[in-house]
Amino acid sequence: MPNYWLVKSEPSAYSWDDLVRDQVAEWDGVRNYTARNFMRDEMRVDDLVLFYHSASKPPAVVGVAKVARAGYPDYTAWDAASDHPDPKSTPEKPIWWMVDIAPLHPLPRPVSLEEVKRTPELSEMALVRQGRLSVQPVTEAEFKTVLSMGGAGSGEEFAFRIPSGRTGQ
DNA sequence: GCCAACGTTGGC
């Protein structure tokens, strides 16, 4: 049984198309303890992930991805030349963690934040209640509702017909 | 350990 998640990305920084091009992405640079804890402690290989475009017009869930590698230290933190260095993090004592994400399928229709907010079954989503959390858990019911709204049917055949081939590592 | 100042996210 997979768990369900939502990750945000600004498409100007890293978009769904970038993920499709790369096939696997190291989800580095997350510098928030709540999000870090989810990645370090709870995200497992093959967990399903809603891929959300923030700061876009409109902000929307645009695709479904999966966790391709469970949590491991975010080595970009101790690389002074990286985009998100943190001198307090070291290889011996990492502070920040990341996972790898791989694309599964775009949503036939993106599901905008505005639609999510209008949908009573989705009113408890962290996306609505805690707008700034960039890695957040999603319930199975919420996941299926979003897929359905995105034109992916009930989600069953869509979500679970997963290409289980190699994706990095 | 409190809390004010500050920085960042992200919708609008």
Add this chain to the structure above:
DNA sequence: GCCAACGTTGGC
């Protein structure tokens, strides 16, 4: 570009 929400830092 503005600004509200909120997480983090640092002085005390």
